[in-house]
Amino acid sequence: MATLDYVRRRFLPHIWCPGCGHGTLMATLVRAIEELAIPKDQIVMASGIGCSSRIVGYLDLHTLHTLHGRALAFATGVKMAKPDLHVIVPMGDGDALAIGGNHFIHACARNIDLTAIIMNNQTYGMTGGQVSPMTGHGERATTMPYGNLGQALDVVAVARAAGATYVARSTVYHAPQLKKLLMKAIQHRGFSVVEVLTQCPTYYGRLNQRGDAVEMMTWFKEHAVPVGSDARKDDPARFEVGEFVNVERPEYCASYDEIVTRLKPREDEHA
Amino acid sequence: MNEKVRFLQGNEACVEGALYAGLRFFAGYPITPSTELAEGLARRLPPIAGRFIQMEDEIGSLCAVLGASLTGLKAMTATSGPGFSLMQEAIGYGVMAEIPCVIVNVQRGGPSTGQPTHVSQGDVQQARWGTHGDHAIVAFTASNVKDVFRMTVEAFNVSESFRTPVILLLDEVVGHMRERLRIPEEGELPVVERLLTQVPQTVDFHPYLPREDGRLPMAHFGGHHRHNVTGLAHNIWGFPADDPASVDRLMHHLVGKIDNRAMEFAHWVDHQADDAEILLISYGASARSALDVVRRFRERGDRVGLLELQTLWPFPAALVRERCAQARRVAVVEMNMGQICREVQRVAQDPDRVYLVNQVDGRLVGPDTINQALRMIQGRGF
Incomplete structure (x- = not known):
């Protein structure tokens, strides 16, 4: 199947600004699905609210554009009801970790077989550049005009601590690596999290003098270091990309099905 | 057994x-x-x-x-x-x-x-x-x-x-x-299954195109009709749409499919309501006490009846209006500050004859409370 076969061309053009990184993530995600050769009928993509979440409308899959922060809760219902389906959940950083933080932690802890993709542009883009849980200390946002008082939440650390069994990070600059990580996350049996840094030149970039899309992507290129690299000691702005967690633990739906099998009345009991 | x-x-x-x-x-x-x-x-x-x-x-x-x-x-x-x-x-x-x-x-x-x-x-x-x-x-x-x-x-x-x-x-x-x-036997009560689309796989399926009767056949996730579901205003594809024609059609469909069927969805029980001079209207646990009061008054020869509502929304306005018209006085018995009484007063021809009999202290409104209120309504004092 060709890449464009996954796109609902009827509903293009998309709503994203020129230079937005979300389109790169969408194209990379489609290529990952294409390479895994998963039939379109077997994929449900559930998103929340925000720029990121509009991705589902453009993809020719079973798509569910839910409420702000609730994508993982809807997805949990879908997966529990039909465990054979692949359920992929793209979310924004505020969507997944501010308003949706509780659902995120508990989806990690359940280890239910969902693929959470956090499209981290460090801001609320749809509403015009407010501070997000991923905005760094001192950075500007329309609701932190004098600089962010808080600290950026480390989603990798949160996911690991909460019990996610696959955790990775990449950026839209590192598209080939991102594709591989997305493929592994989708194939992983358990709750997987892929944080994807993506640029918002319109709001985050403009408010923080980060330049245009090319400059912001170049910054990703220059500051990304492999997991475990010592290079972060020289420059605290550097961040790790790659695979942080990849372990096996009982998956929630599989554990449920074991109970169903155990409780099923045996045919010979009625003989 | x-x-x-x-x-x-x-x-x-x-x-x-x-x-x-x-x-x-x-x-x-x-x-x-x-x-x-x-x-x-x-x-x-x-x-x-x-x-x-x-x-x-x-x-x-x-x-x-x-x-x-x-x-x-x-x-x-x-x-x-x-x-x-x-x-x-x-x-x-x-x-x-x-x-x-x-x-x-x-x-x-x-x-x-x-x-x-x-x-x-x-x-x-x-x-x-x-x-x-x-x-x-x-x-x-x-x-x-x-x-x-x-x-x-x-x-x-x-x-x-x-x-x-x-x-x-x-x-x-x-x-x-x-x-x-x-517990009723299988088949004793009707059990309805949702309507599924018969549109073939090769033909476009419109998940939000209502039939003439207002019902919409579904296609399930995992089947061969892939479509979008959203909380945004949407068109017949389920894709976000904010053009006035789509939004207007959607709003009238969503409200109309329920409110135009108010009497189809209406469930109620008449407890000697047909000849009642004083009509009680109640529902849920408070209707049990109201029913007891009806029995007490009937034993004395007072024509008191009860309309027990089992559908609250959409409010069965036509039913309530008709029953209220037959009675001289109406008392709505409920455990709130008059949430259904308000609806009854809204639909009754003479709202001044509709009284609220309520209790909101965490205890079940009992027959004595209703009894006392009815005596006041009848002008008999305590």
Whole structure:
């Protein structure tokens, strides 16, 4: 199947600004699905609210554009009801970790077989550049005009601590690596999290003098270091990309099905 | 002894009714006085390969129910006041995206944490208007264990037929009291399955194009018709659309499919209401006390009757208007500050003859309280 076969061309053009990184993530995600050769009928993509979440409308899959922060809760219902389906959940950083933080932690802890993709542009883009849980200390946002008082939440650390069994990070600059990580996350049996840094030149970039899309992507290129690299000691702005967690633990739906099998009345009991 | 005759709580009867209707998915969060529903289904669903999940809160519970329903399973959640408040956003989503589901609210005293173990009927208007935006909703109630079973089945039938959330408003007394219940045989009560599209795989399917009768055939997640579901205003494809024609069509469809069927959805019981000079109107646990009062007055030869409502929303205005016209005085008996009384006064030809008889102290409104109020209404003093 060709890449464009996954796109609902009827509903293009998309709503994203020129230079937005979300389109790169969408194209990379489609290529990952294409390479895994998963039939379109077997994929449900559930998103929340925000720029990121509009991705589902453009993809020719079973798509569910839910409420702000609730994508993982809807997805949990879908997966529990039909465990054979692949359920992929793209979310924004505020969507997944501010308003949706509780659902995120508990989806990690359940280890239910969902693929959470956090499209981290460090801001609320749809509403015009407010501070997000991923905005760094001192950075500007329309609701932190004098600089962010808080600290950026480390989603990798949160996911690991909460019990996610696959955790990775990449950026839209590192598209080939991102594709591989997305493929592994989708194939992983358990709750997987892929944080994807993506640029918002319109709001985050403009408010923080980060330049245009090319400059912001170049910054990703220059500051990304492999997991475990010592290079972060020289420059605290550097961040790790790659695979942080990849372990096996009982998956929630599989554990449920074991109970169903155990409780099923045996045919010979009625003989 | 017939094993299908049981001695059950209202909450347990709701579990049985849901299973009779074909429930296969429940998500919930513990809250008094509804928890028996979650506990019952946690035991009952796995042996029949149904799915049960306790979510992290009531928001997640209803969201999971909506997700499961989209795959084709009959799905339900149960809660009480504070949880019902948290569910309001997702109720609106269910209305907008037209997803069948049943939401049980076993009412307790409010506002806020209120009185968790005490009875109330304070969520009647919240059921109607709790979620934001203009919309229509269906809400049923019941005053006894047998009717809890029956109205639970009906809640699923309406929900599945019209792709809409249906709210079942029980109360703490009905939820926790025990009565004899004979579980109906299979086929004894109608059980409705949702309408599925017959559009072939090769032809475009429009998930939000209503038929002439206002019903919309569905295609489930995992099938071969892939479509979009959204809480945004949308077109017949389910794709976000804000052109005035699409939005206008959608709004009139969503409200019309429910409100134009008010009498079709109306369930009620007349207790000697036909010749009543004083008509009581009540529902849920308070209708039990009202019925006792009717018997007392009738023994004395007073023509008092009771219209027991089992459908609260859409409000059966035509029915109530007609019954009120026959009586000299109307007394609405409820455990809130007049949430249904307000509706009755709105539809009655002479609102000045409609009185509120209520109690909001956490105790069941008893026959003596109603009795006393009726004597005042009759002009007989205390």
